[in-house]
Amino acid sequence: MPFPEIAWFQAAPKRRRFLAGISGGADSVALLHLLHRHGFREVVVCHLDHGLRGRASTSDARFVEKLAASLGYPCESGKTDVRAVMRDHGDSLETAAREARHAFFALCSRKHRCPRLLLAHHADDQAETVLWNLLRGSRGLSGMLENQVLQVAGRPLECQRPLLLLRRDDLRGWLSAEKLTWREDVTNGKPIAVRNRLRHEVLPLLSDIARRDVTESLVRAAGSSCEHRVIERWAVKQADVLDPQGRLHLPKLRTLPRELQAACLYDYLRNSGVTGLSRELVLRGLALLDVDGPPAVNLPGGRVLRRRAGRLFMA
Amino acid sequence: MPFPEIAWFQAAPKRRRFLAGISGGADSVALLHLLHRHGFREVVVCHLDHGLRGRASTSDARFVEKLAASLGYPCESGKTDVRAVMRDHGDSLETAAREARHAFFALCSRKHRCPRLLLAHHADDQAETVLWNLLRGSRGLSGMLENQVLQVAGRPLECQRPLLLLRRDDLRGWLSAEKLTWREDVTNGKPIAVRNRLRHEVLPLLSDIARRDVTESLVRAAGSSCEHRVIERWAVKQADVLDPQGRLHLPKLRTLPRELQAACLYDYLRNSGVTGLSRELVLRGLALLDVDGPPAVNLPGGRVLRRRAGRLFMA
Numbered sequence: 319m320p321f322p323e324i325a326w327f328q329a330a331p332k333r334r335r336f337l338a339g340i341s342g343g344a345d346s347v348a349l350l351h352l353l354h355r356h357g358f359r360e361v362v363v364c365h366l367d368h369g370l371r372g373r374a375s376t377s378d379a380r381f382v383e384k385l386a387a388s389l390g391y392p393c394e395s396g397k398t399d400v401r402a403v404m405r406d407h408g409d410s411l412e413t414a415a416r417e418a419r420h421a422f423f424a425l426c427s428r429k430h431r432c433p434r435l436l437l438a439h440h441a442d443d444q445a446e447t448v449l450w451n452l453l454r455g456s457r458g459l460s461g462m463l464e465n466q467v468l469q470v471a472g473r474p475l476e477c478q479r480p481l482l483l484l485r486r487d488d489l490r491g492w493l494s495a496e497k498l499t500w501r502e503d504v505t506n507g508k509p510i511a512v513r514n515r516l517r518h519e520v521l522p523l524l525s526d527i528a529r530r531d532v533t534e535s536l537v538r539a540a541g542s543s544c545e546h547r548v549i550e551r552w553a554v555k556q557a558d559v560l561d562p563q564g565r566l567h568l569p570k571l572r573t574l575p576r577e578l579q580a581a582c583l584y585d586y587l588r589n590s591g592v593t594g595l596s597r598e599l600v601l602r603g604l605a606l607l608d609v610d611g612p613p614a615v616n617l618p619g620g621r622v623l624r625r626r627a628g629r630l631f632m633a
Numbered sequence: 634m635p636f637p638e639i640a641w642f643q644a645a646p647k648r649r650r651f652l653a654g655i656s657g658g659a660d661s662v663a664l665l666h667l668l669h670r671h672g673f674r675e676v677v678v679c680h681l682d683h684g685l686r687g688r689a690s691t692s693d694a695r696f697v698e699k700l701a702a703s704l705g706y707p708c709e710s711g712k713t714d715v716r717a718v719m720r721d722h723g724d725s726l727e728t729a730a731r732e733a734r735h736a737f738f739a740l741c742s743r744k745h746r747c748p749r750l751l752l753a754h755h756a757d758d759q760a761e762t763v764l765w766n767l768l769r770g771s772r773g774l775s776g777m778l779e780n781q782v783l784q785v786a787g788r789p790l791e792c793q794r795p796l797l798l799l800r801r802d803d804l805r806g807w808l809s810a811e812k813l814t815w816r817e818d819v820t821n822g823k824p825i826a827v828r829n830r831l832r833h834e835v836l837p838l839l840s841d842i843a844r845r846d847v848t849e850s851l852v853r854a855a856g857s858s859c860e861h862r863v864i865e866r867w868a869v870k871q872a873d874v875l876d877p878q879g880r881l882h883l884p885k886l887r888t889l890p891r892e893l894q895a896a897c898l899y900d901y902l903r904n905s906g907v908t909g910l911s912r913e914l915v916l917r918g919l920a921l922l923d924v925d926g927p928p929a930v931n932l933p934g935g936r937v938l939r940r941r942a943g944r945l946f947m948a
Contacts, residue, residue, distance in 0.1 A: 453843035455850030459774040459858065515842045527830045528768035535770035543774065545892040546861040552890055553868040577860040578867055
């Protein structure tokens with residue numbers, strides 16, 4: 319059964335090395351077979367056992383190792399105890415699992431000298447992510463990017479998602495038609511209960527009300543939100559609000575619309591290594607533009623954003 | 634009972650004339666009383682009977698007329714038969730009702746020489762609008778703006794929504810505490826079934842899953858989407874892609890990221906009076922940037938976007 323053409327598989331160089339995050343579920347198994355069939359040679363299969371499903375977890379790992387071997391790809395297997403990390407750090411299961419995966423992928427990246435990681439997220443994942451981020455009240459509409467550079471342990475890791483516009487059912491349909499097997503119920507550390515409810519309760523209800531498959535709508539909305547981010551980045555660059563010493567130049571900043579001032583300040587703080595940036599924090603920072611306002615604002619991590627002589631800077 | 638301070642009521646000049654769209658429902662009745670209590674003198678109450686609820690519609694109109702008289706405001710009442718418009722034009726009920734309201738408000742605007750219209754939409758309306766636009770697959774995340782200029786019958790009508798950050802329950806609670814009455818079930822031409830399902834099925838389900846009141850999250854997301862629009866407008870202006878004849882300058886356009894090219898072309902087409910712009914149409918227009926691509930693209934209304942001598946223009 320021919321698979322619908324995906325531009326990524328045509329465009330990417332076949333001899334380039336890629337890490338591939340493979341859980342053993344249908345999506346990542348499809349990704350791996352597609353890589354193989356399109357002639358990609360230098361794929362490193364990376365599987366992290368989250369230790370969440372006891373013996374089934376171990377079987378998942380064995381399944382992925384065998385699959386990698388059958389395709390002639392090397393396999394890196396890791397094991398972690400996400401629940402223990404969660405207990406120790408007070409993180410949510412989702413956060414602990416994500417951090418464990420990132421640390422594992424960073425390890426694989428160093429070992430294989432490969433900064434590129436392929437992930438098998440598809441359109442249905444994207445729709446759930448968009449909804450979930452919307453419910454959590456994250457800034458604007460945000461979905462996953464087809465290309466995204468993560469900073470993990472101080473090094474960049476380029477994540478690519480070649481399947482992001484494909485539907486889950488199409489991937490499974492193709493696997494079945496090709497008589498390829500996968501592991502069901504593979505855990506990937508997502509908040510299973512929430513994901514399941516979004517998938518089985520919310521999306522069908524929304525599709526019923528809208529009388530259309532709303533997954534497409536959500537994926538499209540995520541796409542145009544990515545466009546917004548590109549335009550915002552261009553605007554921040556164009557605004558050119560840094561002085562030669564890399565401090566924020568207040569007279570320039572004051573000529574911009576408030577919304578772009580916020581984007582510039584957000585960018586400056588992030589580039590200065592401030593983490594845990596909230597909308598409220600950026601708004602408090604913007605109050606420094608007013609000469610009658612406070613001369614400094616405290617930031618997380620004991621740092622301070624200060625106004626002096628027409629400049630804002632980190633002190 | 635003191636009402637939470639709303640910046641709009643403090644900032645707006647009390648002697649300025651405003652039209653107010655008043656259906657007779659709790660939200661618009663609250664808006665009208667708040668205007669009165671804050672000392673606004675020049676309010677013109679505008680009520681359109683959509684003719685959708687028979688005798689109840691007429692009672693709504695009488696209620697609004699009496700309320701206006703009791704507050705000393707003039708009242709403009711109009712009547713339309715939205716279902717007939719719907720049949721004649723093949724529009725949806727929502728579209729027919731909206732167009733009837735806009736035409737009526739434009740009439741009131743001319744008669745009273747007032748380009749400002751106040752509308753009583755609140756945060757719960759905003760959350761439903763965000764969800765509904767998301768489900769319909771509109772571009773990006775879009776909600777209602779606190780300030781929005783509508784072009785109605787070729788003239789600008791400035792819509793303002795002073796209650797947009799307030800919650801429905803707070804408005805009703807205030808009315809009840811003040812022993813002020815309103816009309817229940819006032820129809821405003823929205824797709825009642827969809828709105829009701831979003832309100833009574835979707836929002837409670839989402840709040841249950843997220844374990845928080847997601848209305849706040851949706852309103853916040855709409856806000857940051859408005860910020861995006863401001864930044865996009867700034868970026869389009871900054872990109873400065875028109876030549877002295879008002880045509881799109883291709884060499885300039887080609888220096889921009891694809892996403893901003895799309896925004897510039899969208900802006901150019903809209904300013905040229907092209908209606909019914911879809912994402913697909915803009916993408917087809919962008920194909921003209923490629924000198925090996927087609928030299929012209931057909932637009933709705935028999936118009937043509939053409940490439941010649943390094944320019945794109947309407948022919």
